[in-house]
Amino acid sequence: MARRTCDGQGLLAAFRAGVANIEAHVDELNGLNVYPVPDGDTGSNMAATVRAALDEAEVVAGEPASRIAAAISFGALMGARGNSGVITSQVFRGMAEALGDKRRFNGLDLANALDLGARAAYAAVVKPVEGTILTVVREAAAAGVAAAERNNDVETVRRPASCRSCARQAWSTPAGRASTGCSRAPCVMSSGRRS
Numbered sequence: 253m254a255r256r257t258c259d260g261q262g263l264l265a266a267f268r269a270g271v272a273n274i275e276a277h278v279d280e281l282n283g284l285n286v287y288p289v290p291d292g293d294t295g296s297n298m299a300a301t302v303r304a305a306l307d308e309a310e311v312v313a314g315e316p317a318s319r320i321a322a323a324i325s326f327g328a329l330m331g332a333r334g335n336s337g338v339i340t341s342q343v344f345r346g347m348a349e350a351l352g353d354k355r356r357f358n359g360l361d362l363a364n365a366l367d368l369g370a371r372a373a374y375a376a377v378v379k380p381v382e383g384t385i386l387t388v389v390r391e392a393a394a395a396g397v398a399a400a401e402r403n404n405d406v407e408t409v410r411r412p413a414s415c416r417s418c419a420r421q422a423w424s425t426p427a428g429r430a431s432t433g434c435s436r437a438p439c440v441m442s443s444g445r446r447s
Contacts, residue, residue, distance in 0.1 A: 255407045257356045260320040264309055266410075267324060271302045287384055288335065294385075297334030301341060304331020316355035321348040321365075339373050339385050346372030359409035363400035366393035366413055 258266070274281070274295070281295025308327025312319050325348035328341035346369035351357055357365070370393040374380050396413035403409075 256405050257358050258317060258362070258406045259356045260315050260317045261313075262406075263317045263320045263357075264313055267302075267306060267309060267320075271299075271306045274302055275299050285336075287381055293334055294336045297337045298340055300333045301328050301331050301337035304328060305341075305344060307331075316353075317357050318348075318351050318353045318355065321351045324348065336385055339376060339389075342372045342376040343369040343389055346370070357406070359404040359406050360400045362406055362409045363393070363396040363413075366396040366409075369393065 255262070278295035278299050281298060282292045283295075285292050285294035305324045305327035308330070309320050309323040312323045315323075321344075325341070325344040328337070328344045332338045332341040347365040349372070350365035350368040351361060354361060366389075370386075370389045373386055373389050377386065380386050392413045396409045399409045399412045
C-alpha cells in the first residue's frame, strides 16, 4: 500500500537513506564530474554537504516535517562544499520553503517542493548548463509533478522522482555525454535501491 503522507520522522528516515546512498557512491559521482572543471570532487563535495545537512537534522529528530526540512536546508547551506554542494543546498532551501510549516506532507506537497527546489537551484547559477546536477534535479521535479497529477501518495511521487531516468536525461546532453555516460547515479531521494 502506498504511503499517503510523510511526517518528520519519515522525512528524516528517507534523508538518512539518501545520505547513505550518496556516501556509498562517492567514487562513482566523482567520476561523473566534468563541468565546470573535471576535478573529480563532485561526489566528495555532495557527500560532505548532505552529511552536514543530516547532522543538523538529527538535532531536531522527532520534530514535524517542516522543522526537519528547515534543518536539512540550514545544514546543507552551512556545510556546502564546491559547486555541487552549493547547488544541492539550494535544492533543499527551495524544498524547505515549499513545505513551509507543514507537520506532514502529501505527494502533491512533495512534488511542489521538488519543483521549487529545482527552480531555486537554477536561480542560484548564473549560467545554468544542462547535463549537470541541475538537469537531474529538474527532471526529478518534473517526474514528481507528473506523478502527483495521477496520485497524491508520497511514495507514488517519490518513486518516479528518483534519479535513474532523470540521470539518463542528464547524460543525453553535451555536458552529460562528456561524463562516463553512467545512468546509475545515486540519489538522495533513494532508499539505496536502484529505481
